[in-house]
Amino acid sequence: MVDRTKLEQKLQKLSELPKEEQAKAIKTLFTRDELDSLRQNAQQSGVQKCIFCAIAKHNVPAKIVYDDANFTAFLDINPANPGHILVIPKEHYEVLPQLPDALLNAYMKLLKILSAAVFEATNAQGSNIIQNNGVVAGQAVPHIHFHIIPRFENDGIKVDWTAKKVTEKQLENIQQRIITTAQKVIGGEPVSQQVKHTESKTFSPPDTPKPAKKQKLIKVKKRRP
Ligand code: AMP
Numbered sequence: 001m002v003d004r005t006k007l008e009q010k011l012q013k014l015s016e017l018p019k020e021e022q023a024k025a026i027k028t029l030f031t032r033d034e035l036d037s038l039r040q041n042a043q044q045s046g047v048q049k050c051i052f053c054a055i056a057k058h059n060v061p062a063k064i065v066y067d068d069a070n071f072t073a074f075l076d077i078n079p080a081n082p083g084h085i086l087v088i089p090k091e092h093y094e095v096l097p098q099l100p101d102a103l104l105n106a107y108m109k110l111l112k113i114l115s116a117a118v119f120e121a122t123n124a125q126g127s128n129i130i131q132n133n134g135v136v137a138g139q140a141v142p143h144i145h146f147h148i149i150p151r152f153e154n155d156g157i158k159v160d161w162t163a164k165k166v167t168e169k170q171l172e173n174i175q176q177r178i179i180t181t182a183q184k185v186i187g188g189e190p191v192s193q194q195v196k197h198t199e200s201k202t203f204s205p206p207d208t209p210k211p212a213k214k215q216k217l218i219k220v221k222k223r224r225p
């Protein structure tokens with residue numbers, strides 16, 4: 001049980017710290033239960049004003065192309081190309097690392113089915129499946145969504161970046177850090193990460209993944225060249 005008064009005091013203390021010290025202080029200041037409670041509050045207030053939650057609940061209109069108990073897919077109102085859709089979990093989660101493992105298989109399978117459907121329906125020659133996490137990465141709506149964008153020759157869309165120069169040592173260093181973090185997550189050890197959206201947030205990785213069940217392959221008809 002979380003003591004609300006204590007939690008308020010800690011939040012006050014946190015807000016008085018310089019911005020650059022706050023992220024570090026979160027890890028030492030709050031207990032795991034307090035962090036869970038803060039996360040739940042943030043999620044609830046996010047849900048209340050989230051446009052994608054409203055679409056998933058059919059409370060605001062959208063051109064829905066798929067809907068089940070856990071997922072909704074609908075046309076993007078400002079499409080990169082006609083047939084550009086968004087695929088969302090019905091539950092409100094802001095960024096992909098927050099998504100429960102239990103939804104992952106079905107999500108990936110649905111993305112595969114819908115990307116095939118978009119291919120067929122638009123006679124696309126290719127597609128981009130894009131998922132942004134955090135404002136800094138271009139995420140405008142803080143509810144997990146995958147974009148499926150059909151692509152055509154000379155359609156003028158750019159998914160592009162300028163490569164950064166890195167040394168072999170820098171590559172090895174980041175390789176090691178990612179391996180170490182991934183191993184901790186796979187081993188079930190809690191790892192806090194910072195994800196910036198409208199504000200800094202800490203969150204824990206999802207539960208340890210369970211082995212995937214065998215799934216049927218989806219047949220995709222040959223597209224026009
Ligand atoms: P992102 O920048 O990855 O967060 O993408 C958000 C996408 O949501 C943009 O492509 C918007 O055009 C789209 N979008 C925002 N509001 C709506 C809405 N009410 N219905 C359909 N698409 C929307």
Ligand code: ZN
Nearest residue numbers: 050053092143
């Ligand atoms: Zn939402």
